[in-house]
Amino acid sequence: MSQDDDQAFKQLQRNTQYYLNGGDIHFLAENELFRVHRYFFERESRKFRDQIALPPSPGKPRQGDTESTAIVLEVTAEGFQRLLGVFYNPKYSVYDWDAHDWSSILELAERWEFGEVKNLAIRELEKQTIPVIDRIVLYQKFEVDNAFLVPLYAILCSRPEALDRDESKALGMETTVLIFQTRERLRAQPSDGGRSPLPPGLDSDDVHRTIASLLGTSTSTASFSTGASGSDKQDNTNGSNSENGGEGSKNTFNKNSNGRTGRQHPPARYCSRSCEETITEAKAPSEFAIGWIRLWRLDLFYVLSSISRYLTAFARPLNARPDQYFVTLINKMDSILNVSATSLATLAGLIDDNQDDGRTDAERIQLVRMQLGILQRKPRQEQMPIHHEFAAKYLPVLTEKYKASTGVLNSPETLLNTVSYTPYFVRFARTPEGRVLAALQAKRTAEAASTIGSMTADEVGEIGQFLSTLLVLQGIADIDDSDKAILIPKFKQWERDFSGRLASETSSRCLALLTDDRGMRPMMQGMKMMLEGCLSKCGGPNCQRTQQSSGSDLMQCARCKSAVYCGAEHQRKAWPGHKALCFPAQF
Structure with missing residues (x-):
């Protein structure tokens, strides 16, 4: 040395x-x-x-x-x-x-x-006690397994408040888009109060599964019981029978097919033998039981409070027989609780309904939102097939009805907004018939701008949600400059006025798109990629091939034309999952 x-x-x-x-x-x-x-x-x-x-x-x-x-x-x-x-x-x-x-x-x-x-x-x-955002940033920085990140993402997806700008900047574009994508999938339409809380029909497992599927992570390998998740799972154990003292008053609790504890409703009682016989004839016992089970599986308070105003129109006339009245009442309740693509189209006036001709648009939008609210409280796997079927069958006629309607909020707009996440809507938005939607919704929003501020946060959130989706898909080239001049200051105001709510989040998106905000541009591009993914990326399991990467056109599903594959093998592998969402498109 x-x-x-x-x-x-x-x-x-x-x-x-x-x-x-x-x-x-x-x-x-x-x-x-x-x-x-x-x-x-x-x-x-x-x-x-x-x-x-x-x-x-x-x-x-x-x-x-x-x-x-x-x-x-x-x-x-x-x-x-x-x-x-x-x-x-x-x-x-x-x-x-x-x-x-x-x-x-x-x-x-x-x-x-x-x-x-x-x-x-x-x-x-x-x-350790670490803020959720800081923990996510830390785990992402050092490539911690997704099993630990999923519960953290679930907290952000489950809370009523959307991500604010500081949180989005901290998380980065990819994670922000993931959170946005999950929240949108879990909330097919704006929810109560404009704050976008998680629908009662969803639990932590639903949130975890949605995030894990977007990340390509198997839920079976993820541990969701960690202290970082911020929520404890419910212990669904079998309850014991209890007596209330009267005959036939037992309340039994058993696990349903999903492993959740459900309450068996006591046997139906009637005011008279005549009523019992009439109802028994009008509805088979199994159908009647299914109706009660459907009520109890949903949020009963929500259902009853939602339909009470509607059912007042069917109050029993003084001269009507009680048995006939009860049959009519049960049929009306059943028609509301049985949500399907056809029922939504009927209530929106897209197909003939001779029994209820003459409904006003206010009545139609009330009924449509009622059914959408009931549907939203069902498991996600039950919602998506109905949304996809409705979009495949009724988008052209729904769009024509939307064009013929007036105002910024109506039943066609609500339904278009609800299905705007589906690949059918994304594909339809590229057609000449669908291409006009962004410009038309922007004009209607600008025309109603002076009154929108006095609407509920839920309604403002719906308006902004639909417009932002259209702007992401179709851009701003067709939006009139005069409409932009009205909307930009208004969206700035609504972003402030509804801070922490869905209305603020959607206003922020619209503002970024209308002004071409450079800072938000990567996030908006990510949203566009997310929405258009089914039409540009192979739907095969874990396949990342796109039209650009494969060097040739991807194969299109011949039935729905709203899914693509790199080959027949991947199409066969994807079919079990795609089957429930595949419907012949009417466009």
């Missing part, structure tokens, strides 16, 4: 805690020397295992054997000391470190491929 080198090493200092007498490998972090045991680095780290296993040059010591050949680490001495604390912890498996310490350990474990140390750091971080 030269005199200059000797003088340089004299300026270094040995770490007071981890310069061990029995150590056999040296590390240099900043100006501190560490001498520890090679065993931990060979056993735990794939990166160090390869580095320190290299044979030395002839006549020279092996790297790390001496202070002069210490392995130089581009980390702080404090950070490396924390990592060593994992191996030399005097309390063994007991740690009293905070989130900052474990974040530092996680960073080094990821960088140097300490697999088990990384898992330990994650387990300890799960015990």
